[in-house]
Amino acid sequence: MTVFDPKEKYKHLTKLGNIVLQCISCGDCREQTDYTADPPKWGVCVAKENTSGFEPFFGRGKMQIIRSVLQGKLELSKDMAEVIYQCPTCNACAEACAYDMDNAALYEALRAELVDAGCGLEAHVPMNRAMVELLNPYQRDNKEKSDWLEKLDFKIKDANSEQADVLYFVGCTAALTPDIQPVAVNTAKVLKKLGVDFSVFGEREVCCGSVAMRTGDRKAFDSVAMKNVELFKKAGVKTIITSCAGCYRTLKTDYSEYLDELGIEILHTVDFVRNIINEKNIQLKNLEINATYHDPCHTGRNSGLKEGVNPLYEEPREILRKMANLIEMKTIKESAKCCGAGGGVKKGFPELALEISKARIQEAEETGAEYLVSICPFCYRNLDDAIKASNSEIKMIDLMELLEQALN
Ligand code: SF4
Ligand code: SF4
Structure with missing residues (x-):
C-alpha cells in the first residue's frame, strides 16, 4: 500500500511547515474590525466583497482547502484554481488574523502546487x-x-x-x-x-x-x-x-x-x-492641492510581514504632506483596501479587478481630494481604469510626478 506523504506530493506547501494548522476557523478574516485602534481598523477582504462571498473566496475557506489538500482529502483541480485565483493576495486576511501567519504565502504555495500539477489558470x-x-x-x-x-x-x-x-x-x-x-x-x-x-x-x-x-x-x-x-x-x-x-x-x-x-x-x-x-534639508514647494494616498499591498502588508523589512506607510505620507494637503481614506495602512490588480487578478479576472478598484475609487472620492496618489505603476493602472469606468473626476498621479513639480 502506498502511504500518502504530503512532503513528497506538495513540496511548496510543506516547505511552509505546519502554519496552516494555526487556523481555528474563527472567520475574523472575513470581516474583522478593531474599534479600539486609532484610527479604527477595518478588516476588508476585497475578494469576499466582490464575489459571491462564499467560504473559499476569503481566508478561512482557503485555509480549509489547504488543510484538506495536505491531509490527502482533496485533490488539486482546475475548478479549485478558478476560485483560488480570484484573490489579489493582498494579505488583509493576515492582518485580521490573530495568529502569526503570512496567509498569502500559503495561497501562493497552493498556486505553485496547482501549476506543477497542470491545473494553473490558462490566462x-x-x-x-x-x-x-x-x-x-x-x-x-x-x-x-x-x-x-x-x-x-x-x-x-x-x-x-x-x-x-x-x-x-x-x-x-x-x-x-x-x-x-x-x-x-x-x-x-x-x-x-x-x-x-x-x-x-x-x-x-x-x-x-x-x-x-x-x-x-x-x-x-x-x-x-x-x-x-x-x-x-x-x-x-x-x-x-x-x-x-x-x-x-x-x-x-x-x-x-x-x-x-x-x-x-x-x-x-x-x-x-x-x-x-531630509539629509540635505531640501524644501519642497507646496502645490496647494488636496490629495489622498493609496497604500500598495506590496509596500505595506506584504512587506511588513517579512522579518527585517519595514512596511512603507509613513515615508510616502511624510513627503506628500510637505507638498499637499493629505486627506486620508477610511481604510489606510495595514487595513487599506487593495486596488484589486495583484496576484494575477488583473490578467485572470479583469472584471473582478475593476470592481475591486471601483470600490477603492469610491473611498478616494469620499475624501473630496482632487488627486489620488500612489507609489506603484500597477496600482496606478488599475485605479486609473476604475476612474475612467466610474466617470470619476479624481486624478490618478504617482508621487514622483508631484515631487518633480515640488522640487525647485
Ligand atoms: S485565517 Fe486566522 S482569521 Fe481566518 S479563520 Fe483562520 S484563524 Fe481565523
Ligand atoms: S489575500 Fe486579500 S483578497 Fe485574498 S483572501 Fe486574503 S484578504 Fe481576501
Whole structure:
C-alpha cells in the first residue's frame, strides 16, 4: 500500500511547515474590525466583497482547502484554481488574523502546487511564458523598454557598460505602458534634480518575476531571477531603487537569499529620495492641492510581514504632506483596501479587478481630494481604469510626478 506523504506530493506547501494548522476557523478574516485602534481598523477582504462571498473566496475557506489538500482529502483541480485565483493576495486576511501567519504565502504555495500539477489558470500561461522568453510579461519586444528614455532631455548612464552609485530598476509596467511611462520619466527627473549618480538597464532590463511568483509559476520566476542576479553581479550593483511596489517587494523579499550575500541593498524610490530630502534639508514647494494616498499591498502588508523589512506607510505620507494637503481614506495602512490588480487578478479576472478598484475609487472620492496618489505603476493602472469606468473626476498621479513639480 502506498502511504500518502504530503512532503513528497506538495513540496511548496510543506516547505511552509505546519502554519496552516494555526487556523481555528474563527472567520475574523472575513470581516474583522478593531474599534479600539486609532484610527479604527477595518478588516476588508476585497475578494469576499466582490464575489459571491462564499467560504473559499476569503481566508478561512482557503485555509480549509489547504488543510484538506495536505491531509490527502482533496485533490488539486482546475475548478479549485478558478476560485483560488480570484484573490489579489493582498494579505488583509493576515492582518485580521490573530495568529502569526503570512496567509498569502500559503495561497501562493497552493498556486505553485496547482501549476506543477497542470491545473494553473490558462490566462496566466502566455504571460509567464513571455516573461521567460521575451523578458517581460506583456508579450512585447523588450527593446521597447528604452522608449521612455527618449522623453528625457538628459542622458542616463547605461548599467550594461557604465558604473553608477545606484541602479534604477524601472519595472515592466512603467517602462512598457505609455500612459504610465510618466512614472519612469518623473523618477529619472527627480533623481537628476537631487544629484543622484544612477543608471538603468534599458532594453536589457529583465522582469523581476513578481507575477510569476504570485501566480505560482516558480520555474518562470527562477528563470528571470537568475538572469537578474547575473546582471546585477556583472554590473557591480550595490544599491537598487525602484518606483514599483511589486518590483520592490519581489527584489526585497523573494530575492533576499541571493542579494543579501552580494551585499545589494534594495530601496523603494520613496524611501531613497526621502532620505536625501531630509539629509540635505531640501524644501519642497507646496502645490496647494488636496490629495489622498493609496497604500500598495506590496509596500505595506506584504512587506511588513517579512522579518527585517519595514512596511512603507509613513515615508510616502511624510513627503506628500510637505507638498499637499493629505486627506486620508477610511481604510489606510495595514487595513487599506487593495486596488484589486495583484496576484494575477488583473490578467485572470479583469472584471473582478475593476470592481475591486471601483470600490477603492469610491473611498478616494469620499475624501473630496482632487488627486489620488500612489507609489506603484500597477496600482496606478488599475485605479486609473476604475476612474475612467466610474466617470470619476479624481486624478490618478504617482508621487514622483508631484515631487518633480515640488522640487525647485
Ligand atoms: S485565517 Fe486566522 S482569521 Fe481566518 S479563520 Fe483562520 S484563524 Fe481565523
Ligand atoms: S489575500 Fe486579500 S483578497 Fe485574498 S483572501 Fe486574503 S484578504 Fe481576501
